Amino acid sequence: MPGLRGELAVVVCRTLPLGLVGAAGGTGLLMAALSRTTGEAGEWLALPLLRVAILAFAMGLVFLLDDPARHTTATVPTPRPVRIALRVALVVPVVAAWWTAALLLVPRELRPPVADITLEAGAAFVLAVATAVVAVRHSDIARPGPRLAAGLLTSAALVLLFWPKRWALLVPVEDERWAAAHDRWAVVLVGAVLVGVLGAGEPARRWSRPVVRGR
Structure with a gap:
């Protein structure tokens, strides 16, 4: 059994879209890194630049479940939740290393509260993967990533422009709504986890009307 799991991990690793994620x-x-070149403006640009970095990486994560051989692997005995969990497990160390590097690139004196901005990043990354999980479950498209990336970018723009201020998510550090905004980010994270877990199951069989052949 351990050998079989190892072989499955190797196969899954080969199908990961590492180029796009990279x-x-x-x-x-x-x-x-641009936060190091902004001079005096860095004090108020560092946080927006870090949020743009989070969005950029999240757009790569929506490609995580893209698999040209999806319709072939769908017939293997390994359940869908296991295959998805394995993909996620393989990319988690990459995400952790990337986020550590992103934080270190921001000068210490300009870096926003690490725990809070990490919550924002975690919510965005989990939401990106959960979106991919739902798209794969409810469609037959082998590569939904491009559409999801476009949708994520559009959604981010809409949130920035039209999201109600009383439920603000993207606020500056000195804003009095900072703590409340991160309570909402926690809700987004929990909701994304639930959506991802529920969406990872095998899709329900579609009922089809019996074909009545003419006499």
Whole structure:
């Protein structure tokens, strides 16, 4: 059994879209690094740049479940939740390393509260993966990533422009709503985890009307 799990991990690892995730991660790190070149403006630009970095990496994570061989692997005996959990487990160390690097690229004196901004990042990353899980479950598309990335970018723009201020999520550190905003981020994180877990199950069989052949 351990040998079988190891072989499955190798197969899954080979199908991970590491190039896309790496490109998104590189873009995000570049955004975070810009906080070192902003001079006096860095005090108020560091947090927005770090949030843009989070968004960039999240856009890479929506590709996590893209699999050109999806319709072939769907027939294997390994349950869907196990295959999804394995993909997520393989990418978690990459996400942790990326986030550590992103934080270190922001100068210490400009860095926002680490626990709070990590909550924002975690919620965004889990939400990205949960969106991919739901898309894979409810569609037959082998590569939903491009559509999801476009949808994530559009959603982020809509939140920035039209999200009600009384439920604000993206506030500056000195804003009195900072603590309340991160209570809401915690709710987003829990909701994303629940959506991901519930969406990872095998899809219910679709009922089809019996075909009545003519006499």
